[in-house]
Amino acid sequence: MSDITANLAYESHSIAHHGPRLRIREKIALTAMALGSMFLALSLIAVNAGTSEMIKSLWFNFSWILAIGGGGYFALSKHLMDRPGVRNQGKTTDSLTSRGAWGWMIGIVFTSFYICLYWFPGQLEGLVRIHDPFSLFMRGRAADEWFVYGTIYTILTLLMGAKAIAKYRHNRYQIIRTSVIMIVQLSFSYLFPVLAAKFSQPEIYFSYLWPLAYDKLFPGSIDHFLHSGAIGYFIIGWFVIGTFVATPVLTYYFGKRWYCSWVCGCGGLANTMGDSWRQVSDKSLKSWKIERWTIHTVLAFIVILTLILWFEPYLPVLFKEIAFQMRKFYAFVIGAAFSGVIGVGFYPLMGTRVWCRFGCPMAAVLGLLQRFNSRFRITTNGAQCISCGNCSKYCEMGIDVRHYAQRGQNIIRASCVGCGICATVCPRGVLSLENGPQENRYNQEQGLSLLGKMKSK
Amino acid sequence: MSNRHIVVLGNGITGITAARTLRKRSNHRITVVSGETDHHFSRTALMYIFMGDMRYEDTKPYPDDFWPKNRIELKRGWVQSINTQQKQLLFKNQESLSYDTLILATGSKPNRFAWPGEELEGVQGLYSYQDLEMMERNVKGAKRAVLVGGGLIGVEVAEMLLSRGVQVTFLVREKTFWGSVLPKEESAMINREIRAHGVDLRLETGLQEILANTAGGVRAVRTLTGEEIPCEMVFLTAGVSPQIEMVKDSGIDCDRGILVDRFLRTSAPDVWAGGDCAQHREVPEGRRPVEQVWYTGKIQGERMAANICGDHSEYDPGIWFNSAKFFDIEYQTYGLVMPKLKQGEKTFYWEHPEGNKSIRINFEESSGAVLGMNVFGIRHRHALWEKWILEKTSIQEVLSHLGAANFDPEFYKQYESEIIHAFNLHYPNQSVELKTKKGLFSKFLEEFFK
Numbered sequence: 001m002s003d004i005t006a007n008l009a010y011e012s013h014s015i016a017h018h019g020p021r022l023r024i025r026e027k028i029a030l031t032a033m034a035l036g037s038m039f040l041a042l043s044l045i046a047v048n049a050g051t052s053e054m055i056k057s058l059w060f061n062f063s064w065i066l067a068i069g070g071g072g073y074f075a076l077s078k079h080l081m082d083r084p085g086v087r088n089q090g091k092t093t094d095s096l097t098s099r100g101a102w103g104w105m106i107g108i109v110f111t112s113f114y115i116c117l118y119w120f121p122g123q124l125e126g127l128v129r130i131h132d133p134f135s136l137f138m139r140g141r142a143a144d145e146w147f148v149y150g151t152i153y154t155i156l157t158l159l160m161g162a163k164a165i166a167k168y169r170h171n172r173y174q175i176i177r178t179s180v181i182m183i184v185q186l187s188f189s190y191l192f193p194v195l196a197a198k199f200s201q202p203e204i205y206f207s208y209l210w211p212l213a214y215d216k217l218f219p220g221s222i223d224h225f226l227h228s229g230a231i232g233y234f235i236i237g238w239f240v241i242g243t244f245v246a247t248p249v250l251t252y253y254f255g256k257r258w259y260c261s262w263v264c265g266c267g268g269l270a271n272t273m274g275d276s277w278r279q280v281s282d283k284s285l286k287s288w289k290i291e292r293w294t295i296h297t298v299l300a301f302i303v304i305l306t307l308i309l310w311f312e313p314y315l316p317v318l319f320k321e322i323a324f325q326m327r328k329f330y331a332f333v334i335g336a337a338f339s340g341v342i343g344v345g346f347y348p349l350m351g352t353r354v355w356c357r358f359g360c361p362m363a364a365v366l367g368l369l370q371r372f373n374s375r376f377r378i379t380t381n382g383a384q385c386i387s388c389g390n391c392s393k394y395c396e397m398g399i400d401v402r403h404y405a406q407r408g409q410n411i412i413r414a415s416c417v418g419c420g421i422c423a424t425v426c427p428r429g430v431l432s433l434e435n436g437p438q439e440n441r442y443n444q445e446q447g448l449s450l451l452g453k454m455k456s457k
Numbered sequence: 458m459s460n461r462h463i464v465v466l467g468n469g470i471t472g473i474t475a476a477r478t479l480r481k482r483s484n485h486r487i488t489v490v491s492g493e494t495d496h497h498f499s500r501t502a503l504m505y506i507f508m509g510d511m512r513y514e515d516t517k518p519y520p521d522d523f524w525p526k527n528r529i530e531l532k533r534g535w536v537q538s539i540n541t542q543q544k545q546l547l548f549k550n551q552e553s554l555s556y557d558t559l560i561l562a563t564g565s566k567p568n569r570f571a572w573p574g575e576e577l578e579g580v581q582g583l584y585s586y587q588d589l590e591m592m593e594r595n596v597k598g599a600k601r602a603v604l605v606g607g608g609l610i611g612v613e614v615a616e617m618l619l620s621r622g623v624q625v626t627f628l629v630r631e632k633t634f635w636g637s638v639l640p641k642e643e644s645a646m647i648n649r650e651i652r653a654h655g656v657d658l659r660l661e662t663g664l665q666e667i668l669a670n671t672a673g674g675v676r677a678v679r680t681l682t683g684e685e686i687p688c689e690m691v692f693l694t695a696g697v698s699p700q701i702e703m704v705k706d707s708g709i710d711c712d713r714g715i716l717v718d719r720f721l722r723t724s725a726p727d728v729w730a731g732g733d734c735a736q737h738r739e740v741p742e743g744r745r746p747v748e749q750v751w752y753t754g755k756i757q758g759e760r761m762a763a764n765i766c767g768d769h770s771e772y773d774p775g776i777w778f779n780s781a782k783f784f785d786i787e788y789q790t791y792g793l794v795m796p797k798l799k800q801g802e803k804t805f806y807w808e809h810p811e812g813n814k815s816i817r818i819n820f821e822e823s824s825g826a827v828l829g830m831n832v833f834g835i836r837h838r839h840a841l842w843e844k845w846i847l848e849k850t851s852i853q854e855v856l857s858h859l860g861a862a863n864f865d866p867e868f869y870k871q872y873e874s875e876i877i878h879a880f881n882l883h884y885p886n887q888s889v890e891l892k893t894k895k896g897l898f899s900k901f902l903e904e905f906f907k
Contacts, residue, residue, distance in 0.1 A: 093509035173869070432865070
């Protein structure tokens with residue numbers, strides 16, 4: 001028996017247009033953005049080390065002003081011309097957001113960029129060179145691919161963060177949360193390291209803790225910081241306290257969201273630039289099973305590697321080689337291929353949190369804490385759920401939220417990053433992110449007359 | 458208990474809840490029959506498929522492998538008639554299916570009132586998956602649609618059509634939208650919300666006739682005031698009634714719906730009925746004989762299954778509650794709030810100056826016991842309100858702990874002090890002080906959830 005969807009044309013109704021029509025202003029802005037992006041791409045072949053500073057500077061300013069100005073105007077206007085409220089119309093019919101041709105194309109562009117960045121940085125030479133004047137100004141030295149990457153990353157987080165705020169402006173949790181991730185990205189993950197470079201201090205990304213920044217607690221790094229004077233001690237203190245004190249304490253009170261949805265740059269990019277693709281994440285039971293294996297394997301790997309490195313002096317010589325190979329393997333397979341190429345490159349194809357969900361060891365630690373020792377839960381409001389499926393559809397972590405909501409159960413899942421979108425899109429006011437007593441966290445409302453009857457035993 | 462074959466007719470929320478409950482509690486063979494779709498989907502999410510928020514697959518509350526895993530057989534087909542003597546279902550394609558026990562959960566169909574022209578192409582209701590497919594065909598090239606009848610489905614259809622750039626004229630016979638359910642302040646708020654989204658809302662008028670074009674489609678409608686409105690689509694959204702075509706000639710007692718007793722048994726042996734299609738012979742207090750609500754379907758499905766498995770309990774819907782969304786304004790209600798106050802009843806109403814949030818609490822004049830509440834644009838905690846209403850808590854006590862009932866997301870502006878201030882101005886002799894603010898850290902909620 002073939003399923004009913006086979007004979008349906010919902011995937012490609014040509015007359016469909018969702019939300020308000022684009023005005024001439026939006027069309028001009030869109031064109032400007034396309035032109036700016038094209039010039040950024042064009043620099044890859046047209047600019048080289050011999051290009052004059054003047055041309056580089058012009059190229060940089062021209063393309064970024066068009067891309068940011070056009071993109072920013074378009075993205076904001078598209079949402080602001082509509083009334084505030086939940087607006088996901090067309091997400092499953094537009095090619096860009098439903099794994100159509102546009103989605104694949106953007107996926108290929110992202111993926112190619114990451115492949116070049118990690119393994120063929122020479123291919124990015126032209127793009128890097130147009131950032132030279134800006135890099136000189138910011139940090140007193142010529143640009144490299146990582147400076148360019150940081151710059152693009154930050155611009156996208158800010159630009160698309162503004163878009164996310166416009167889109168969710170009816171929801172103060174989303175406004176405040178998005179503002180915070182934008183500020184953290186701009187300061188901790190961009191300006192601080194850039195300025196540190198300018199003043200010849202260690203370039204530290206304070207917002208990435210061990211085990212996500214897996215080498216932060218390696219003996220080599222600690223040793224290096226110990227020789228960096230007072231600031232080195234501060235850095236060691238920051239990361240040791242961050243991992244072993246702040247992480248369990250904050251997760252106990254607020255759940256893993258304090259990090260994944262408020263601080264982390266990976267989550268930041270996912271919830272700003274990636275927001276349009278959150279719904280393509282896989283919700284099946286099978287992917288949940290896979291995710292638990294992969295994420296905990298990565299965590300085990302990084303813990304073992306860290307331990308070997310610390311105990312190396314007391315271990316047979318063989319372990320030196322093992323640790324070396326493990327490090328090499330981790331940097332290539334996990335650090336680059338997984339977190340970068342697949343993690344961001346596959347946004348339009350697998351959703352925005354592929355890395356956070358299947359790979360990130362920090363998310364694994366936070367998840368275990370959230371699952372077993374936290375006051376956080378998503379509360380299901382009595383028996384109001386109508387099983388519509390918006391919560392599951394728009395969960396970027398692929399949690400089948402509805403499974404719990406329609407049974408009247410609270411949602412406590414290791415993977416939940418507490419972005420709050422399930423509660424935002426729920427049309428019946430059923431879900432709420434709450435911190436409260438751990439007793440009866442899973443099902444605090446049992447025993448009431450009607451609700452007791454409604455809960456599945 | 459011997460193994461029987463239990464056939465459930467209808468894979469909506471009632472039928473599926475019955476089937477799931479039966480599976481949890483018994484080893485019977487279970488078959489769910491539906492002509493509409495292969496799998497259970499959430500009818501309430503039809504609008505989201507049309508607007509492109511979700512695909513049909515996303516509206517299925519259980520994955521497809523759930524059914525074989527739980528040994529629930531699914532049979533696709535339209536039932537023509539039921540033979541209660543031979544205990545057999547006869548399908549339109551001449552197939553048949555035998556049962557030992559039958560659960561009827563056939564749902565509803567849109568109301569029609571024999572309007573001239575209602576059979577034309579382009580005239581439809583919205584209830585089933587087939588209606589959605591028809592809507593998808595009819596919307597092609599449509600510029601304006603006329604909606605006839607003001608209710609929850611009408612608002613959803615309006616939102617759906619606007620998302621595709623179709624202009625909407627909404628004909629409502631009452632003085633104000635959903636005036637038979639909402640008090641006038643709340644209804645006025647929804648009138649404003651509907652209009653703010655660009656809907657041409659016409660109150661106190663209705664459909665006279667639908668006018669045809671030369672191709673047998675819709676050209677225009679004529680309203681009761683004689684006005685002609687050109688349009689390509691007409692939606693009949695004046696409520697729904699039980700879908701009982703296949704039951705009528707089976708000898709099972711029917712009125713508007715399939716008549717059931719308090720245990721949800723029909724007049725035929727081993728035949729039960731629940732959900733939208735059932736009409737209660739003895740109506741629970743404060744309820745209607747036919748109640749087309751998601752959660753009552755769920756409770757009835759569960760009750761039928763439990764009774765089939767040997768329980769002997771009456772259907773008890775508990776304290777009334779419901780929710781809806783009117784464009785961007787969410788609505789929740791707990792307990793009973795009628796459009797007009799009953800004898801001995803008092804009301805307290807607060808509305809935000811911007812006119813898109815409100816709360817109303819009705820209470821007994823003599824004791825102050827809360828009877829029901831409406832809330833718009835703010836979310837409230839179901840469990841707590843149920844307790845307050847069941848325990849006849851006084852309005853003063855409720856208001857002083859109102860923050861505990863607040864279910865809005867974090868960082869949202871809280872209006873409890875404004876609400877209480879308004880109450881104190883209105884009832885200076887019974888003035889109240891806010892003791893519990895929002896949040897699970899409150900002692901009050903901690904006690905409640907213990």
